[in-house]
Amino acid sequence: MNRSAKAVSAALAIAGLAWAGQQAFALGAEGTLAFDANQAYRGERPDLTPYRDALLARAAHSSDPSIHELSGIALARSPVDGNLAPALEQLKRAIALRPVSPYTWADLAAQEYRSGDTGPDFEKALVNAVRLGPYEPAVQATAADFGLAVIDEVSPAARDAIDLSVARGLAREPKVFMQIAERRGRLDVACRHLAGSTRQGDAKWIQTCNSMEATS
Numbered sequence: 416m417n418r419s420a421k422a423v424s425a426a427l428a429i430a431g432l433a434w435a436g437q438q439a440f441a442l443g444a445e446g447t448l449a450f451d452a453n454q455a456y457r458g459e460r461p462d463l464t465p466y467r468d469a470l471l472a473r474a475a476h477s478s479d480p481s482i483h484e485l486s487g488i489a490l491a492r493s494p495v496d497g498n499l500a501p502a503l504e505q506l507k508r509a510i511a512l513r514p515v516s517p518y519t520w521a522d523l524a525a526q527e528y529r530s531g532d533t534g535p536d537f538e539k540a541l542v543n544a545v546r547l548g549p550y551e552p553a554v555q556a557t558a559a560d561f562g563l564a565v566i567d568e569v570s571p572a573a574r575d576a577i578d579l580s581v582a583r584g585l586a587r588e589p590k591v592f593m594q595i596a597e598r599r600g601r602l603d604v605a606c607r608h609l610a611g612s613t614r615q616g617d618a619k620w621i622q623t624c625n626s627m628e629a630t631s
Contacts, residue, residue: 474505480513484522491526499530517548521557528561538573545576552587555580559592563599582608593620602627 474486487505490498506523513519524540527533541558548554562569562577569577584592585608596605606624 474508478512480509480516480519483512484509484516484519487526488522491522491529499526502526503530514543515547517544517546517551517554520544520547521554525557525561528564533565533568538569541569542573542576545580549583552584555584556588556591556595559584560595560599563596563601563604566601566604578604581605585609589620593623 471486474482483505487502487509490502490505503526506519506526509519520540521544524537524544527537527540541562544554545558558577558580562580566574566577581592581604593605596602606627609620609624
């Protein structure tokens with residue numbers, strides 16, 4: 416993984432952990448259980464594996480969307496084969512219970528992409544994430560990251576949502592979103608918006624975009 420990719424991954428991870436921590440605080444004991452399980456699934460705390468199983472057992476009988484969402488995130492981040500399908504199931508259950516959460520829609524879009532499904536379900540999740548989380552950098556970053564990978568293959572509505580996520584991201588975190596676009600090989604999409612950003616980032620990206628424009 417190159418330096419740019421590492422920087423993007425780190426930025427997304429920090430944003431995700433911050434949100435998970437907020438959920439843990441809001442959920443009290445169950446949230447702590449979920450947060451610990453999330454660490455266990457990501458391999459950071461192998462000693463916490465029992466929390467993972469306890470969380471899934473709790474989710475099986477829970478009507479709390481946050482429990483299902485955190486279960487889905489924990490499963491999705493697990494290195495164990497076969498966890499993606501149950502992760503999608505947990506995230507869809509969370510959305511059925513709370514369809515207005517942009518984070519859940521973004522997580523679902525990410526897992527649909529990783530499962531190889533970039534059809535209608537992926538597009539719906541991506542569009543809803545962008546629409547519901549206009550001021551959530553982590554949501555917009557997820558939409559930009561996975562959306563730019565398939566922007567030429569999706570419907571006009573999904574393409575517009577991806578473009579909007581890039582524009583919003585550049586207005587807040589130009590360096591991070593330019594790195595995402597570079598990693599996905601779609602600097603052309605990002606450069607269209609960089610000139611209008613109030614925080615244009617470092618000179619490298621401005622020069623890169625100017626060079627692309629000069630040679631196009």
